[in-house]
Amino acid sequence: MKYIDEYRNKKLAGVLSKKIKEIMPLSGIRLMEVCGTHTHNFFRFGLDKILPQSLKLISGPGCPVCVSPQEYIDKALSLVKNKDVIIATFGDMIRIPGTSSTLEKERARFGNVRAVYSPLDSLQLAKNNPDKKIVFLGVGFETTIPTIAISILLAKKEKLKNIYFLNSLKLIPPALDFLMKDKSVEIDGFLCPGHVSAIIGTNAYEFIPRKYKIGCCIAGFEPLDILEGIYLLVQQKVRKKAKVLNQYSRVVTSLGNKRALGIIKRVFTIKDSSWRGLGIIPGSGLEVRKELSCFDADKHFSLKTCIEKSGHKKTRCRCGDVLKGKIQPDECRLFRRLCTPENPYGPCMVSNEGACNAYYKYH
Ligand code: SF4
Numbered sequence: 001m002k003y004i005d006e007y008r009n010k011k012l013a014g015v016l017s018k019k020i021k022e023i024m025p026l027s028g029i030r031l032m033e034v035c036g037t038h039t040h041n042f043f044r045f046g047l048d049k050i051l052p053q054s055l056k057l058i059s060g061p062g063c064p065v066c067v068s069p070q071e072y073i074d075k076a077l078s079l080v081k082n083k084d085v086i087i088a089t090f091g092d093m094i095r096i097p098g099t100s101s102t103l104e105k106e107r108a109r110f111g112n113v114r115a116v117y118s119p120l121d122s123l124q125l126a127k128n129n130p131d132k133k134i135v136f137l138g139v140g141f142e143t144t145i146p147t148i149a150i151s152i153l154l155a156k157k158e159k160l161k162n163i164y165f166l167n168s169l170k171l172i173p174p175a176l177d178f179l180m181k182d183k184s185v186e187i188d189g190f191l192c193p194g195h196v197s198a199i200i201g202t203n204a205y206e207f208i209p210r211k212y213k214i215g216c217c218i219a220g221f222e223p224l225d226i227l228e229g230i231y232l233l234v235q236q237k238v239r240k241k242a243k244v245l246n247q248y249s250r251v252v253t254s255l256g257n258k259r260a261l262g263i264i265k266r267v268f269t270i271k272d273s274s275w276r277g278l279g280i281i282p283g284s285g286l287e288v289r290k291e292l293s294c295f296d297a298d299k300h301f302s303l304k305t306c307i308e309k310s311g312h313k314k315t316r317c318r319c320g321d322v323l324k325g326k327i328q329p330d331e332c333r334l335f336r337r338l339c340t341p342e343n344p345y346g347p348c349m350v351s352n353e354g355a356c357n358a359y360y361k362y363h
Contacts, residue, residue, distance in 0.1 A: 007222030008045070016227040017050040023231075023238050028054030030186050031233055032179075032325060034172065035193030036063030036353025037221050043362030045223040055230070058325030059348075059355030061175050061275060062193055064139045065092045066319060066347040066354045069274040072139075072168045073098030075303045079135055079166075080106040080113060082301075086129060088122040089137040091115040092351045095344060097315075119151035119165075126155070126163040135297050138167040143195040145169050145286065146260040149267035152288065152295050164297035165288065170273060172196050173204050174284035180212045185324050189233035191226070192218040194248040201256025202246050209242035220248040267292060276347055277320025317346030322355050329359040336360065 033039055039059045042048060048057070061067050077098045079085050087103065094103045094113060107113035116122055122136040138148045148165065155163050172193065179185050192205055197218040205216045215236035219229025229247045236242060246252055264286070273285020288296045297303065317339070318332045329335050329348065339345040341357055348356035 004222065007220070007224040009224065013047075013050065013223055013227055016224065016231055020055070020227070020231050020234055021052050023234055024052045024054060025234075025238055026054075028056065029188045029234055029237055030056045030058060030325065031189045031191055031230060032058045032060045032187045033191040033226075034060035034062040034176065035191075035196070035221075036066070036351065036355075036358075037195075038191055038193065038219070038226060039063075039355050040353055040358045041221055041223065042226060043358045045226075046362075047223060047226060048363075051230070055234070056325075057191075057230075058187065059322060059329075059358075060190070060325075061179070061278060061323045062141065062172065062196070063348070063351050063353040063355075064141055064144070064170065065090075065096060065351035066323065067170060067275045067278070068093070068096060068139050068168050068347065069276045070098055071274065072166075073103070075166060075298075076103060076135075076137055077101055077106060078303065079297075079301060080110050082133075083110070083112070084131075085112060085133050085135055086125060087113045087135050087137065088116045088125055089113065090117075090139070093137055093139065095350045096347045097345065119148045120154070122163060123151060123155060123158070123160065126160050130162060132162060133300075134163045135301075136163070136165050138165045138169055141170055141172055141193075141196050142199040142264075143193075145268070146199065146257075146263050149263045152267050152292055153263070155295055156292060163295065164300050165295050166297035166303070167286065167288065168273070169268070169286040170275065171270070171284050171286070173200070173207070174281055175275065175278070176205070176208060177211075178278065178281045178284070179324065180208070180214075182324065184326065187214060187325065188237050189215040189217070189242075191229050191233065192216050194218060194220045194225070194251060197246075197248065197252045197256070199257050199260050202244050202252060202254045204256070205244045209244060213242050215242045215245070217245045218248050218252050220251065277323050315345060317348075319346040319348045319356070322348055329356040330363065332356070
């Protein structure tokens with residue numbers, strides 16, 4: 001298959017793995033693969049088996065389902081009980097545990113949760129159900145945000161009065177900055193996500209080598225992309241020259257997608273945001289602009305008050321430590337015993353892109 005098979009060539013993978021082994025420093029290296037798709041493909045294609053053991057790949061906070069906070073799910077759960085509401089959401093979101101339940105369990109009771117493939121589907125749902133209020137759960141990073149922004153603009157253009165967006169949208173660069181400020185986190189380089197970078201461009205990461213003296217490499221998602229990205233990061237570490245490199249130049253430019261960035265800016269303003277397992281990260285979230293706030297579910301349903309009352313449930317899930325690279329998933333005491341993809345205790349086990357899920361399937 002054009003542009004797929006070329007990047008899955010086993011012989012070339014062997015060559016790259018040999019090159020990495022040749023330059024690998026004795027002290028070892030810890031690289032964070034920021035994106036869940038990197039995590040998943042790293043194990044799916046068995047790259048862990050052809051790389052030196054002293055190279056540690058840490059899963060970062062780049063799985064939108066994994067970082068959606070418990071209170072966000074609680075907000076959605078509080079809406080499910082409203083018989084006038086239909087919740088529209090991506091399939092994975094249905095299974096994430098909130099404080100006391102999941103949307104999947106509540107769907108069985110109330111029947112008003114629908115899985116959709118795109119926020120645009122929720123517009124159609126609104127047109128087909130004029131007597132209901134449709135609430136789309138908007139989660140995702142810079143890759144998904146433009147489509148959600150377009151959906152809000154379309155809802156305005158089409159004068160829809162029964163659609164609302166409950167957003168937990170996240171920005172990747174502030175999360176990387178936050179991780180690097182944590183002195184207990186040990187990272188020698190970031191393997192940056194190809195699709196997010198296609199929107200924000202390579203320049204968005206320049207602060208990392210400048211402030212923290214570690215390298216970044218934007219990489220695609222096929223095995224050879226990932227291996228070449230790792231090779232470029234190891235090389236930077238060995239040469240002690242930290243900079244931003246772009247392995248994925250067939251898709252990513254230095255300035256990113258100006259049109260998509262313009263649409264995001266038209267619809268959202270930046271705010272602080274809560275990440276599951278990490279806490280509040282300054283400037284890492286987005287809020288619908290005042291002039292479009294009639295589509296903001298938080299405002300329409302006054303959800304903040306309900307959540308402050310609900311409080312947080314303490315669980316033994318260690319997703320936060322997994323996302324910071326402090327432990328590997330199998331170091332969590334619940335892994336494989338109580339926490340499985342069929343019965344996930346934490347969000348990292350729910351999504352295909354979650355580190356615990358990938359470990360469970362392939363490790
Ligand atoms: S194994 Fe389950 S409980 Fe443990 S960190 Fe992963 S998701 Fe959380």
